[in-house]
Amino acid sequence: MGRLIYMTKQQERIYRVFLYLVLIAAVAALTVLVYLNYWDKIPSSIKIRAGVEQELDFKVPVSGEIYRIKDDAAQAAYIPETSGAETPDQAVESISDSVESIHVDFTHTVKVKANELDTYQMNLKLFGILPYKSVDIEVIQDKMLIPSGIPIGIYVKTDGVLVVGIGEFEDSEGRKVSPAKYVLQKGDYILKVNGEEIENKKQFIRMVEESEGEDIVLTIKRNGEVTDVMVKPESNQNKDWKLGIWIRDNAQGIGTMTYEDTDHTFGALGHGINDVDTSVLMNLDEGTLYKTEIVGITRGSNGAPGELTGYIEYDSENVIGEITENTSEGIFGVCDMEDETTSGFEPIPISLKQEIELGPAQIICSVTGEPEFYDVEIVEINLERDNINRGIVVQVVDEKLLTLTGGIIQGMSGSPIIQNGKLVGAVTHVLVQDSTKGYGIFIEEMLSH
Secondary structure: OOOOOOOOOHHHHHHHHHHHHHHHHHHHHHHHHHHHHHHOOOOEEEEEEEEEEEOOOOOOOOOEEEOOOOOOOOOOEEEOOOOOOOOOOOOOOOOOOOEEEEEEEEEEEEEEOOOOOOOOOOOOEEEOEEEEEEEEEEEOOOEEEEOOEEEEEEEEEEEEEEEEEEEEEEEOOOOOOOOOOOOOOOEEEEEEEOOOOOHHHHHHHHHHOOOOOOOOEEEEOHHHHHHEEEEEEEEOOOOOEEEEEEEEEEEEEEEEEEEOOOEEEEEEOOOOEEOOOOOOEEEEEEEEEEEEOOOOOOOOOOOEEEOEEEEOOOOOHHHEEEEEEEEEEEEEEEEOOOHHHOOOOOEEEEOOOOOOOOOOEEEOOOOOOOOOOEEEEEEEEEOOOOHHOOEEEEEEHHHHHHHOOOOOOOOOOOEEEEOEEEEEEEEEEEEEEEEEEEEEEHHHHHHHO
């Protein structure tokens, strides 16, 4: 026979509390999973074209209000799209002086239109109840760009000298010393010595020598902040005064130009030029673009990225442009107005991130010497990602390119990505574990630098 189990009132209370806690934990876990599932579906910033009606089709159960940030005469409108029926003109509402906000529901396709350049904010709630996120909306001028794909030689000079390492050496008495230890850090930029600006590492080495062991004041830039530090050089066994640091004042390499604008400004690489030892974005003082010729290809394979080898003559006759900015979104500057700096393609529209689709696309690159179109598939679109250089994932499907390179290889950074006749973005990195795939940046991110 079974036994009856009796519980005291205290045990019953404990049991009920336990069940409540389990229920609360389950609800919390479910809420987190729902947030994770929907969080990346709508980006935290959206750009729309001025004067053009556009569809926002995110298909997520969120709704909210759009508010104007700037107080001017710009107008915005939306039309919720309903299945099986046309939306009447009367359904259009607009933000104006008399309307403070409009309601949007992304369960359906939302059509938006803004007549003038302006900025808005959209406050959204999941299922109309739970706080979701605030989204910045920027109305931009429509843009036409010339896709490029030509190889470029790059030379950049740093603003000051970059500390790439801290070491030690033997002084005149054979003791191990490291004067810069605890004073300087890898990734610091040394801008001045005793108030005098540093142009290059040769000048810096000379000024340390001339100190003859006296304290010197270094003006450094660290994590974007400029400050002064004091350090005392030591003499080595050759009686030379040293700080025990490794420094660099320039970088060179090859890449691919992404686009030219009609005013001959350009964007390239889709990512910044970082120091190879410190991974720090190089603090640009000046930079130059050179003509380059692809002379070799190392095919990529899974686990072993390939590489384009270029031949560059660093002389004035081969200069094709000036680099004015080195940013996390790419390098930017001005091209010389010569035929060899252009790809020969006509200007095409840009594609905003919410307009990009999974499926067929093309990239333009010059692995054979001239810019050519190669077939790829856009296999992943990350509208909301911390790493802006990895918003797109493309996979090479073009047999010719796969035969030549094995997929995406170093030197192809900046290759334009084209879909439906629009410039989508640029290739930025190869996936090391799969050389047929590469990351890309949205073109709107490059234009936002």
